[in-house]
Amino acid sequence: MKMIVAMVRPDKLGDVKQALAEVGAPSLTVTNVSGRGSQPAKKGQWRGEEYVVDLHQKVKIETVVADIPAEDVVDAIAEGAHTGEKGDGKIFVLPVEDAHQVRTGKTGPEAV
């Protein structure tokens, strides 16, 4: 079992959800986050004052899968999230050792 964790543009959430459903991984958890990647902080002006925008709003999507290869899930998210501009996001794959579905008490891959 794997947890795929993706930080993407908020306005790409709908496309990512659809891409996940199409690849057979519709279950997901969404969190509002902010973050930065590798580029330097962006400077802006507000009422004549210079300020630095260093954290951008993103959504974090977490999807645990058991029977679908993590790579297919990564590809689906990447396809849904892609614009080609800086700030499109990152996807990470983490190992998951066990799962439990609260309603049924099922554990392991069946519970995902």
Next chain:
Amino acid sequence: MKMIVAMVRPDKLGDVKQALAEVGAPSLTVTNVSGRGSQPAKKGQWRGEEYVVDLHQKVKIETVVADIPAEDVVDAIAEGAHTGEKGDGKIFVLPVEDAHQVRTGKTGPEAV
């Protein structure tokens, strides 16, 4: 060391906290999230318009443990979160390689 990650109904947070304290794992981190499981999106009506509710409010609970079996923590959370209705939630167990307590500088299991 393990990180137990659970997505449960917001109104079950109190019961889950109590179950965790009783099993000897009172430390936790809580995040407001939204998500969906495996059932199809629910259709509703608002001012005559049909709409689709596809993300439900949940809370995410993260608990790292060292000396308590992850299974006991999972069972405690499941017990606190259970209603028997669809949407009760999921619990995942992830491996943790190291821990650090900021105030004391302790590392490893002692730091959890």
Next chain:
Amino acid sequence: MKMIVAMVRPDKLGDVKQALAEVGAPSLTVTNVSGRGSQPAKKGQWRGEEYVVDLHQKVKIETVVADIPAEDVVDAIAEGAHTGEKGDGKIFVLPVEDAHQVRTGKTGPEAV
């Protein structure tokens, strides 16, 4: 690759970001969370009623690194977050199996 997950005081976020940038790990994701550590719940008074504060506002910082030792990242966060008072926070290190940069399609350590 490792994911370093830290829960710290919100007013230490700036110091932690700077410490991370100095150690060569500027990329990060920030989430508003609440939580509790090992100390018992704190009792307070509000309009004559006693109440229990059991969850404190924290920020969660997630940083995935490939070429920098996780220990250096942990030390940088700990240094930025330290006050010496209870509630300074915790840092956990989780294994990451793969990474993907959405804009470029790069995978593995190069994508972090």
